[in-house]
Amino acid sequence: MFRKIATFIHEVKAELRKASWPWDNDPKAKGFQKYKELVDSTIVVLVAMILLAGYVSLFDVISTKLLGLLTSIGQ
Template sequence: MFDKIRNFIEEVKAELRKATWPWDSDPKAKGLKKYKELVDSTVVVMIAIVLLAGFVAVSDLLLSEALSFIIGKVAS
């Protein structure tokens, strides 16, 4: 049982060493320069969220106005 757990943990460590991480592995890099890729990716995601939220808000407004117009015509 413990051998299986130890083997699993060793395999996880081996796989994590193969992964690319979104920060600079250079020990001389300091501050935000070390995390440039991570910060850039975060900014892109935040911009995409704002744009998507705007699109959904405008679509909701237009569709609700169109539906109100249609219901108003039918009710008259």
Template sequence: MFAKASRFIGEVKGELRKANWPWESDPKIKGFKKYKELVDSTVVVLIAAILLAGFVSLWDIVHTQVVFFLTKLGS
């Protein structure tokens, strides 16, 4: 069992070395410049999430008002 776990961890480490990480590997680059791609991607995701939340909220309000109008109309 321990041999399987050790082999699995070794394989995971090997795959993680092959991964393309979202920061610069150049040791000369310091500070936030090193994480530019990571920060840019995070900003894009946050903006997309905010826009999606606004869109869903708007349609929720519209549909609520339509249902309210139709139920008032029927009574």
């Protein structure tokens, strides 16, 4: 059992070394510049979420008004 756990941990470490990490490995890069790709990706995700929230909210308001109009016509 311990051998399987050790093998698993070794394989996980090997796969993590292959991964592309979103920060600069250059030792000269300091502070904000080191994490530029990570920050840029985070900003893209936040903007996409805000746009999607706006679209869904607008669709919700339009649907609510339309259904209110249709139900008031039937009374």
